[in-house]
Amino acid sequence: MPEPDELAAARAVRRATLRLSRRLHAERDEHALSLTKISVLGHLTRRGPLTAGALAAADRLKPQSLTRVLAELEEAGLIARTPDVDDRRQRRFRLTGAGRRAAEADMRARDEWLAAAMSRTLTPTERDLLLLAATLIDKLADDSTS
Numbered sequence: 001m002p003e004p005d006e007l008a009a010a011r012a013v014r015r016a017t018l019r020l021s022r023r024l025h026a027e028r029d030e031h032a033l034s035l036t037k038i039s040v041l042g043h044l045t046r047r048g049p050l051t052a053g054a055l056a057a058a059d060r061l062k063p064q065s066l067t068r069v070l071a072e073l074e075e076a077g078l079i080a081r082t083p084d085v086d087d088r089r090q091r092r093f094r095l096t097g098a099g100r101r102a103a104e105a106d107m108r109a110r111d112e113w114l115a116a117a118m119s120r121t122l123t124p125t126e127r128d129l130l131l132l133a134a135t136l137i138d139k140l141a142d143d144s145t146s
Contacts, residue, residue, distance in 0.1 A: 033102060033106065039059055040073060045100065078094060078095070078096055080103055
């Protein structure tokens with residue numbers, strides 16, 4: 001069982017990351033792709049072609065939950081379905097050029113807001129500390145133990 005000071009630290013990190021996540025969400029264009037669609041494009045950008053099951057697992061969803069999302073992304077020309085070279089029964093989804101541009105535009109807008117906010121409100125030392133904290137938050141996010 002975590003100590004009270006460890007719980008307080010965890011609460012502070014959770015609250016701060018949630019607030020920043022909400023703020024970044026608010027910076028998105030209201031006509032932009034849904035967060036689920038952006039998440040799919042992001043996974044394909046980082047990891048390359050994936051099956052529907054792998055995409056669903058990455059966001060802890062059921063594959064059936066992504067069926068419509070994948071169909072809409074494919075219809076929009078943002079992803080393409082290709083046969084799996086190892087298992088011909090499987091299909092993998094890959095990012096198209098248009099999909100890569102859409103993902104990059106969405107990320108760029110939020111990165112520009114965040115960079116400007118960091119420049120306005122943080123000292124150079126605070127920005128360095130935040131960069132270190134981002135690395136540590138990624139490390140926490142990668143922890144697969146339950």
